[in-house]
Amino acid sequence: MNNINEKSSYHHGDLRETLLIVATEMLQENGINEVSLRKLASRVGVSRTAPYHHFKDKNALLCGMAEKGFEQLHQINKCGYEDEELSIREHFYRFIHDYIQFAHNNPDLYELMFGRTIWKDKSSTQELRDSAYPCFQFQVAMTQEWQKKGLFNVDDNALRVSQVLWGTVHGIAKLFIDGIYTDNSKIEEICDYAVSMFLAKSKEN
Amino acid sequence: MNNINEKSSYHHGDLRETLLIVATEMLQENGINEVSLRKLASRVGVSRTAPYHHFKDKNALLCGMAEKGFEQLHQINKCGYEDEELSIREHFYRFIHDYIQFAHNNPDLYELMFGRTIWKDKSSTQELRDSAYPCFQFQVAMTQEWQKKGLFNVDDNALRVSQVLWGTVHGIAKLFIDGIYTDNSKIEEICDYAVSMFLAKSKEN
DNA sequence: TATCTTAACTTGACGGTGTCAACTTTGGTT
DNA sequence: AACCAAAGTTGACACCGTCAAGTTAAGATA
Structure with missing residues (x-):
């Protein structure tokens, strides 16, 4: 069968x-x-x-698609994180780079995953939340690790720090894929700038 | 009549x-x-x-709405920038805060302004671009001013720096209004974190 | 004032969409 | 062998964006 x-x-x-x-x-x-x-x-x-x-309706189908997207993204984050050969600073760079690369490779899927269509009100399905929240929490966990290793201040609220970091990659990714950046900017160069602007104070890494 | x-x-x-x-x-x-x-x-x-x-079609109507949104946002940026009573650091804080506040006050308009619907391919109208690009360029100009005043490294590429900054506020704004941040976080606290993470190295301001 | 032009507005029609209700087929369980 | 529930079907409905063809009225021209 x-x-x-x-x-x-x-x-x-x-x-x-x-x-x-x-x-x-x-x-x-x-x-x-x-x-x-x-x-x-x-x-x-x-x-x-x-x-x-x-699927209950079209929204449920879209949520199902986004769900798979979050699993992919979570996996990408994990892979980068578990690479033993990188320094902390390289880990941080890789997180930013891989994240933006994912959005760049899957622009419409990324828009769906983070767009209002699916999330506003209570239209997100339970399954979607079950797939997305662990992905978010993994990013908080990574942030805590970076704090411990000295990239960021340990005394700061990890949730807040990760919200700012995640905001940055999310924002760059979105502006990038929507074609709002007027020039055909190189992803690598933008990532370099993001890293150095956050880490300028801790050059020892 | x-x-x-x-x-x-x-x-x-x-x-x-x-x-x-x-x-x-x-x-x-x-x-x-x-x-x-x-x-x-x-x-x-x-x-x-x-x-x-x-309006030629529905897309043109949506572009017209977004156009007005960019004029509003541009105006808000200008107002904050021209306030003589603030220190540089306060200027920076105000930019971040006002931007996110605008998105928070007009979530669906903000989604429209920066969403794929309007921008992908060549679907944006000339009028929309004429309204949006000056708004973007004003942010680059502000960044250059901040560089001159010592908030950021003068030698860095202003466009790149402003792309990272703008990415950050855009990303935070979007995660915020889409209700993806699970807790009902206070805008002010997140803005504080964003400012201090970028300016930790230049405390003299 | 009378006429004409044209922009603004209307009605009718077409194909596409999400979704509901009622029906048919089928594989597996009792 | 009989039955049931899951999976798939067709028909119908109320929307939607948009085009074509017709109508109205405001303002320029003579």
């Missing part, structure tokens, strides 16, 4: 997963405006309302 | 301006999803397609 080539034709087999994948493809190809349930269904080869057996 | 109370009924008199105002009201009341040309027209008391004589 899990044989993909077998034409069971009526029951799809793994429609929920397929919908998420194809919808994300459509998002990356043509932006959020071109993601419609009807086009998605037709592209997957299924009727208009079939998706409703797997 | 400009008499508002006079029921000329067929010709509105100042429809373009009224549309922008009412659309922005609708945006602030119920978010971008509730802003439709048809509801807007009906609320203004005009037929469905009347707006098309003043």
Whole structure:
């Protein structure tokens, strides 16, 4: 039954997963405006309302897509963090760089993940929150580690410090991917500036 | 003819301006999803397609709304900058604070102004760019002034420095208004942290 | 004053969208 | 063998943005 080539034709087999994948493809190809349930269904080869057996409504589908985005981002953060060969300062640079690179590589997905559509009011699903909050908390944990290692003042509130740091990468990423920076700025150069502006006081690292 | 109370009924008199105002009201009341040309027209008391004589399409209307937003933000920046009674450090704090406060007071407008909808590809109108770029450039100019006054290294590229600063406020603002910060953090405290993290090395100001 | 031009506004129509209700098919359980 | 619940279907509805063709009225021209 899990044989993909077998034409069971009526029951799809793994429609929920397929919908998420194809919808994300459509998002990356043509932006959020071109993601419609009807086009998605037709592209997957299924009727208009079939998706409703797997997602309560369109918002739930979008939340599902964002959910996977947060898992990716969390994974990227983890990989950078667990690299033993880097100095603290390099760790910090890598966090900033990888984060902005992720946004740059997946602009529409990133916009979806952090946009108002999904988060305002109470429209975010529980699953989305369960996926996103650990990702946020990991960034707080990294900040605490950086504080311990001397990159930032240990006495400062780690949550606040990480909010400022995260704000910075988030802001740069968004301005970057939305094409608001007028020149075709190099990611690496901006990251260098961000790092040096935060760490100018602790050159010993 | 400009008499508002006079029921000329067929010709509105100042429809373009009224549309922008009412659309922005609708945006602030119920978010971008509730802003439709048809509801807007009906609320203004005009037929469905009347707006098309003043805006090429919906995107042009949205650009018009964002345009006004950038004029407001530019004005706020100017006001803070021209306040003679503040020290440099206070100027810097005020810039950050006022910016985030603006976003906090007008969350949906802010999302519109900086969102992908309007900026991606070539969908931004010339008028929007004419309104937004001076606002951006003013921030670069402020940064140069801060560099001269010793807040930041004069040798650094002003554009890059301002991109990082602007990224920070933009990112904090967005995370704030989208309700992604889990606790209802005080704006002032976050601004304090942002200022001190950038200026820790130059305490003399 | 009479006529003409044209911008502002209207109605009708089309294809696309999210979503609901009612129906059919199917795989697995009793 | 009978049944049930999950998965998928078709039809319908109320919206939406936008185009084409027609109407109204304000202001310039003569």
